[in-house]
Amino acid sequence: MNSNGNMFEDLVVRHISQLTTGEENDTVESLLKSDNSFRQLYREYKFVWEQAALTDDVVSQDWGSIRSRMGLNISRSRSPFSSLLRVAATLALLISVSSGLWVYWNVPGYGRWVVFETGASADSIVLPDQSIAFLNRNSSLKFLNAFKGSERNVKLDGQGYFEVKSDPSKPFNVEAGAVNVRVVGTAFHLDASRHDGIVELNVTKGTVLVKNRVEETPVYAGEWALAGDKVIGKGYSKDQNFLSWKTGVLEFNKASLKEIALALSRHFTEIESFEISGNQTDILVTTRFRSESLDDIIDELGVHFQKNFALENGVLTITD
Numbered sequence: 001m002n003s004n005g006n007m008f009e010d011l012v013v014r015h016i017s018q019l020t021t022g023e024e025n026d027t028v029e030s031l032l033k034s035d036n037s038f039r040q041l042y043r044e045y046k047f048v049w050e051q052a053a054l055t056d057d058v059v060s061q062d063w064g065s066i067r068s069r070m071g072l073n074i075s076r077s078r079s080p081f082s083s084l085l086r087v088a089a090t091l092a093l094l095i096s097v098s099s100g101l102w103v104y105w106n107v108p109g110y111g112r113w114v115v116f117e118t119g120a121s122a123d124s125i126v127l128p129d130q131s132i133a134f135l136n137r138n139s140s141l142k143f144l145n146a147f148k149g150s151e152r153n154v155k156l157d158g159q160g161y162f163e164v165k166s167d168p169s170k171p172f173n174v175e176a177g178a179v180n181v182r183v184v185g186t187a188f189h190l191d192a193s194r195h196d197g198i199v200e201l202n203v204t205k206g207t208v209l210v211k212n213r214v215e216e217t218p219v220y221a222g223e224w225a226l227a228g229d230k231v232i233g234k235g236y237s238k239d240q241n242f243l244s245w246k247t248g249v250l251e252f253n254k255a256s257l258k259e260i261a262l263a264l265s266r267h268f269t270e271i272e273s274f275e276i277s278g279n280q281t282d283i284l285v286t287t288r289f290r291s292e293s294l295d296d297i298i299d300e301l302g303v304h305f306q307k308n309f310a311l312e313n314g315v316l317t318i319t320d
Contacts, residue, residue, distance in 0.1 A: 044228030272314035
């Protein structure tokens with residue numbers, strides 16, 4: 001990566017760490033307004049930094065180390081034809097064959113490509129190698145109808161959980177935006193539904209190698225990772241409910257009001273955001289819900305936290 005890029009990365013890290021001067025702060029504000037590349041880089045670092053700060057046991061917060069790792073003829077020929085009729089006939093055949101080949105190679109559902117999509121509910125599919133992919137609502141998985149060659153490649157849009165059939169000779173790769181995860185035989189959850197391109201990974205079994213344009217990092221069972229186009233951060237997984245969409249179970253062990261509100265917003269599509277106002281509470285709640293309705297859950301939580309829960313226009317409001 002050029003020296004200008006390295007300077008920007010150093011500036012971002014120091015600004016997030018609140019170590020910049022007044023003049024540097026002005027520079028950051030100016031770049032955020034005028035430079036799309038800088039704005040994306042800043043969003044990735046800030047999001048991963050903030051998420052890592054939410055957990056006590058952080059495996060990788062060494063931003064100096066991360067910073068040091070940031071580096072970054074087609075010709076056409078035409079055969080002469082002896083007559084206009086021959087030209088027309090040849091072109092018609094060429095168009096027909098080319099169109100058929102293009103559809104076969106590129107259009108999902110008509111040839112070698114398959115697209116599995118979910119709508120308002122989660123669903124699962126058995127892949128050609130007998131691996132199983134579980135997809136959350138409004139997600140899709142694109143893959144070849146037969147895993148030929150030396151690798152098994154799929155592309156995820158949305159959120160999924162994979163139970164991968166072990167085959168050391170044929171790695172299993174999931175493309176999710178600018179991030180790629182690579183495994184042999186393991187189980188993991190991948191959330192690629194964020195609009196800013198940040199991908200969340202939770203490993204439940206085995207080891208997953210997560211890779212972006214700059215680096216690659218192994219993530220082990222019991223760990224999570226957040227990865228963007230240029231930055232990866234990871235830590236010990238403390239979220240018990242990242243698979244609640246699959247299991248139907250929400251479980252909390254000495255959880256704070258904010259932690260529970262965040263889990264509810266991820267679990268229920270009708271909650272677009274949440275707001276907590278009024279007096280802060282130190283109450284920690286241990287409880288478990290299995291397929292209960294949102295109304296029943298917030299009624300119980302209102303008793304636990306001695307707060308009022310109300311959902312209106314997609315916003316869950318929590319007040320005294």
